[in-house]
Amino acid sequence: MQIQRKTLAQEVAERLIEGISNDEYTIGEKLPIESELMKIYGVGRSSIREAIKILSIKGILNVQQGVGTFVVAKNAQESLESQMNKAEIQDVQEVRSLLDSKIAAKAAMNRNEEDLKNIKKYLDLRTQYAEENLSTECYQADINFHLAIAEACGNKLLKEIYKVATKHILNSFEIRHHNNTDSFKISQKIHTDLYQSIENGNAEKAYIIAQKIVDQIY
Template sequence: MKKGALPLNEKLPAEPELMIFYGVGRSSIREAIKILSQSGFVSVQQGLGTFVISRSGNDELSNKLQEADFAEVYQVRKVLEFEIIAKACQFRTAKDITLLRERVAERGLYAQEGELRKCIHSDIAYHTLIAESCGNSILAQLYKTLSVYVEKFFDDVYTDTIPFIDSQDLHIELIDQIEAQDAEKAVEVVRKIIGNL
């Protein structure tokens, strides 16, 4: 990426091509793309593919985040969350709502089964989907970058899935408000979710 082998806005080859080219399995390719996305080099666009968005990534931001304490990271995440929710109410599509309902159901299932790691991952993915539906790729990318550190914090702090069970209904209600395009109520639900952490 940094050497400019792929120009900006270039679409990456499909997973099967990358698997053959690099001689690795699908999971390795997906993990590499996830890292590139979280580092700000590529943007994964559902149904369209993965595109190069930067040659420098967000190394400076990542370095700052690694040095920050969680309270700072979480404060920025909250500020982003409120703006993202309001915009998601405006720009969400029917497909976004369907994907959110699938993800929240997965989150609930893992929570009920006590699968903490999977539950945390699904929770982060759920909130990331909302960010992706907000109609602002920069907000979405910032949120994704912060979420890497939030997920690490959740891994360290939570010992069981009870907090995720307790907040499941709020996560479902949030989708309902986004679907209804009621930004005021959606933001209120997010305040309650944040209060449960």
């Protein structure tokens, strides 16, 4: 396996973490402006911006547009995906319950024609694979249907959180349904209703239907 070389941005990020750990930059303190950081670390603007982005994602820095970049933690927060890997499936399902309705409602308000084509494509594949009892393909089509709705909602953060959750939802399908697609055939109509409510721009109806799907009220 080839050893991956660190980028300049990764090296700067590590040096910033070291500085934060050594209290060169304390929690609540504002980092020097970009031009100063470029001089301190001897790199270009793009490397500084990427390093700050890396540490923002890790929860160490907080970028406030027009104000500056602030230190908010000494240690990288455990990633969402790592936390979900350790979570019970009931906890993941609860996260989905909180997200699905909101995402569906926002998708009804923000979707475009390309979004609708994508959602419909996976809805049709879900039907096809369920009828053919192709379980793996059916489960993935269901996941892709809901991901397409998340893509249409217009909120990138919601979409990314949902994307992490779906990996665990797919695992739960495999455990609960034992390579069977009967319940997917039964729930196809309500999934079609969800698509139609999004197509019609009916956010309230999309919200209610999405919640019924999560609660398995068919």
